[in-house]
Amino acid sequence: MRVGCPKEIKNNEYRVGLTPSATREYVGHGHQVIIETGAGAGIDASDADYEAAGATIAADAAQVFKTVDMVVKVKEPQPAEWAQLREGQILYTYLHLAPDPKQTEGLIASGVTAVAYETVTDGRGGLPLLAPMSEVAGRLSIQAAAHALEKAHGGRGVLLGGVPGVACGKVVIIGGGVVGKEAAKMAIGLGADVTILDRSIARLRELDDLFAGRVQTRYSTSTAIEEEVFAADAVIGAVLIPGASAPKLVTRAMLPSMKKGAVLVDVAIDQGGCFETSRATTHAEPTFEIDGVVHYCVANMPGAVPITSAHALNNATLPFGLALADNGLKALSDDPHLLHGLNVHRGLITNRAVAQSLGREMVDAYEALAA
Ligand SMILES: NC(=O)C1=CN([C@@H]2O[C@H](COP(=O)(O)OP(=O)(O)OC[C@H]3O[C@@H](n4cnc5c(N)ncnc54)[C@H](O)[C@@H]3O)[C@@H](O)[C@H]2O)C=CC1
Ligand SMILES: CC(=O)C(=O)O
Numbered sequence: 441m442r443v444g445c446p447k448e449i450k451n452n453e454y455r456v457g458l459t460p461s462a463t464r465e466y467v468g469h470g471h472q473v474i475i476e477t478g479a480g481a482g483i484d485a486s487d488a489d490y491e492a493a494g495a496t497i498a499a500d501a502a503q504v505f506k507t508v509d510m511v512v513k514v515k516e517p518q519p520a521e522w523a524q525l526r527e528g529q530i531l532y533t534y535l536h537l538a539p540d541p542k543q544t545e546g547l548i549a550s551g552v553t554a555v556a557y558e559t560v561t562d563g564r565g566g567l568p569l570l571a572p573m574s575e576v577a578g579r580l581s582i583q584a585a586a587h588a589l590e591k592a593h594g595g596r597g598v599l600l601g602g603v604p605g606v607a608c609g610k611v612v613i614i615g616g617g618v619v620g621k622e623a624a625k626m627a628i629g630l631g632a633d634v635t636i637l638d639r640s641i642a643r644l645r646e647l648d649d650l651f652a653g654r655v656q657t658r659y660s661t662s663t664a665i666e667e668e669v670f671a672a673d674a675v676i677g678a679v680l681i682p683g684a685s686a687p688k689l690v691t692r693a694m695l696p697s698m699k700k701g702a703v704l705v706d707v708a709i710d711q712g713g714c715f716e717t718s719r720a721t722t723h724a725e726p727t728f729e730i731d732g733v734v735h736y737c738v739a740n741m742p743g744a745v746p747i748t749s750a751h752a753l754n755n756a757t758l759p760f761g762l763a764l765a766d767n768g769l770k771a772l773s774d775d776p777h778l779l780h781g782l783n784v785h786r787g788l789i790t791n792r793a794v795a796q797s798l799g800r801e802m803v804d805a806y807e808a809l810a811a
């Protein structure tokens with residue numbers, strides 16, 4: 441198969457869909473790999489590094505999209521990219537379609553077979569291609585909160601760890617999955633007072649055992665969320681209902697009761713955000729303020745640390761990517777976990793949560809592949 445990787449074009453996105461070491465694996469499986477010139481610049485990988493791994497370098501993205509059977513990316517295709525996709529081609533990348541009807545329309549119109557990293561599953565109930573970036577974003581979320589809490593950045597002017605004789609800051613994490621756990625590790629490391637809310641008691645038990653008294657856990661009800669958010673210096677939004685739009689757990693009406701200069705970090709923004717007042721921001725302009733509360737809503741947080749993120753992402757995407765390149769659409773019908781990643785195929789939406797969030801019809805993925 442011809443496998444291609446264009447340079448990412450989203451704002452301040454420096455990751456790359458294929459690293460040189462992943463490229464070498466595809467080439468080792470007998471595939472032809474085509475990389476856009478400069479695609480690896482953000483992770484310190486030169487065209488020569490890709491050529492040494494066996495790739496051919498394309499002069500521009502158009503050449504990649506035109507020639508390849510499978511496009512491997514990081515971020516959801518931008519309008520200029522989805523216009524170049526076509527039927528018979530596989531797109532393998534993050535999509536986050538639930539809050540994005542325009543992109544969904546673009547993918548439907550293209551006829552492409554679009555496999556979303558974030559809805560591929562594993563046998564333990566996890567999301568193996570989302571997890572590495574959730575680990576990065578969870579850890580970054582506390583750096584982002586600490587930075588935004590500084591007075592000069594619009595925040596309360598609180599040091600999360602405090603100092604001897606002065607209370608530390610209070611961090612509230614809503615959603616104790618991968619993002620939530622990693623955020624908690626970092627917040628504890630800084631010396632903050634940390635509370636995690638989740639609606640899974642089993643998950644709260646695991647976190648309680650893991651952090652051995654260093655975090656408070658609370659079952660996530662509207663009352664618990666209000667009490668915790670009103671007392672917080674920083675709130676990390678880390679909930680997920682796979683494939684679906686995030687539930688709005690902090691409403692606009694709650695903001696005036698929050699501390700002035702408190703910070704909301706909405707990591708769940710790529711699924712539409714779990715705070716009512718969130719709107720996606722970029723690394724170039726990451727924050728905005730509403731009712732005295734600072735909002736940080738960057739939808740590609742791991743893009744800020746591309747060397748860490750691109751390698752972590754490629755480690756996870758490689759086995760499924762090789763299966764797709766080796767076996768084409770058969771890889772999907774052979775593996776129910778990879779099939780969960782199929783969001784759009786030849787103009788049909790094949791993921792239930794995506795279709796429900798968009799109010800669209802869903803076609804069973806097996807049926808869509810057989811049609
Ligand atoms: N902004 C960015 O750059 C990035 C965003 N993300 C996003 O972060 C979000 C979280 O991802 P993961 O931690 O991997 O998901 P996860 O599935 O590991 O964890 C989500 C947790 O939310 C909990 N939850 C669901 N509804 C809840 C509610 N009403 N109240 C409290 N908890 C609730 C679940 O029980 C689960 O424990 C996703 O939307 C993901 O796409 C991930 C990576 C990067
Ligand atoms: C998960 C995701 O959207 C990201 O890593 O940017």
Ligand SMILES: [Mg+2]
Nearest residue numbers: 710739740741
């Ligand atoms: Mg994202």
